[in-house]
Amino acid sequence: MLMTYLEAIRQGIWEEMERDPNVFLIGEDIGVYGGAFKVTHGMLDRFGARRVVDTPISESAIVGAAIGAGFVGLRPVAEMQFADFITCGFDQIVNFAAKCRYRWNAPVPIVIRAPSGGGIHGGPFHSQNPEAWFVHTPGLKVVEPATAADAKGLIKSAIRDNDPVVFFEHKALYRRVKDDVPEGDFTVPIGKARVFRQGRDLSVITYGAMVHVAAEAARNLDEEGISVEIVDLRTLLPIDEETILASVRKTAKAIVLHEATMTGGVGGEISARITEKAFEHLDGPVVRITAPDTPVPFSPPLEQAFLPNVDRVVEKARWLARY
């Protein structure tokens, strides 16, 4: 069934709430208002204020309360209004939630949803991609779907998972991406990447909104006779190294593409793993395409210059293909 990325997340949460009375939502403006992006629209009417908890502006308390409710047998889904505000709940996520199982065998079955990403003229505090902070935290799972089908399948898996999952939803995809979502109770496994597009000449390893940038670039490059394979990571932690390496071994060339800034980003980790474990298969350097190391600017020409785009991918791919 065709549906938007946003509708897919909404339906995934809705179905899990219907299925399991222990699933509940907690966050800012998620009840009457239905969430800043309307992901939780209609849920208050259906499930009531007991299960759709509007909170004060207290990200630390939202995450902390989710952890505590998890200890008492509930399966909380916490919403950060924007991923940018996740910093206010950082300690609860990286020091409390992430370490409980390892320290004292206490599962923390929570989901923290975080609308991330630029391209909506949100400026420095409504556009960031902070996934790398969490990818650097053992004990967390970090997910970022690119399609409606994966968004639904992964949010359902995240809710059923017994470990804390940080679930990044790219805001620019909410209403722009629409694809076929399987009927029925289907899930997508956390920790498994997928080959989004088959190709021969080079691999683009990417996730989130950049999957679509890569796809458009790949269509353009097809016309030039450069066949691009795209690996959509879907989960950033734990990373599916096998799928990445299999693709690179096949194409012998790799571009790692993400919207987040470069230094200390997920791209560095992936390119290091490729060079460590598939070096002898490579016919060229592993290339990163990312945003530059700046805050996310507001004004459209600046933001456009900041965000990786199709032209940059095409240009780098041509360069790499010549190796």
Added chain:
Amino acid sequence: MAAVKPSLTEALPESVPEAGLARRALYYMVLQREVEDRIERKLYRQGKILGGCYVGRGQEAICVGVGLVAEPDDVLFPSHRDLGLFFIRGVHPRQVFAQYMGRTGGFTRGRDGNMHMGDLNLKLVAIISAMAASVPVAAGAALALKYRGSPNIAMVFFGDGATSRGDWHEGINLAAVQKAPLVLICNNNQYAYSTPLDRQMACAHVADRGPAYGVPAEIVDGNDVMAVYQAARRAAGYCRAGLGPYLIECKTFRMTGHSAHDGADYVPQRLFEEWGDKDPIRRVEREMLERCWIAREEVDAMYAAVQAEIDEAVAWAEASPLPDPATLLEDVYETPGPGGIAGC
């Protein structure tokens, strides 16, 4: 709403057998004191315990007084000075010594040390080092108990310094707005590491902060275990009645440094002397002897039994194996990804 100062001589409810209650309180306080003395004054100095080493000397009446009010299924969030709660929940000192020594017999199998321990089966939640981080977590547990229609409540313990952190304020506020059944117990020992209370806050009492959130608060003599017990009963009753959170500020004094490495030279000696005279164990013991609730010989026998239990427990802990380095990668996740844990 203003902070309420209860009468410390208020009579216990008739249904409470005072002497029996006092005996239990004395036992758990003595057990905490003696276990912690062994940890801080012996095992730490012998190098058998490494790292941070936090004890609640002089403050035992707080966790014991509250702990004796808690129902078995109430969810407790001890701070690092509330060891007595573990004993009240049936934990054996063996497990505590093994925890401090980094042995597999401890709560965390060597993954964490000292008071960073918990057991969900016993409804004891482990603290993390960031002060007050447990407060929003406890608010969530309280919210979930209400969600599930449970008659149980959550009880969270913290020091005076913790009330300077944003987490404390976010947690109490959320609990108040949601009318979550959460008892907040402040162990006001007047020092946060080396920082005295007047450098920690400009208000006179931690209890003054409760009414700002619509939360009733009271101040209690934290060295009087029966007074703490009564305050905890009022607080628990309020929460169980569905009226929302309740704050208790227990005035006490930290009769040690922050941790075993800290000589606390910054604390004026006269304060140690003054508060030493108010020792909560000596106090309840004296009252019990005066009222003939216990005989001197029984007190002596209690101490002897505790010492014997501790000797046995230390031996057990020392015999408990240190963790096998091969277990390093276990339990990061319930199910790690197909590639396992990276970096090995």
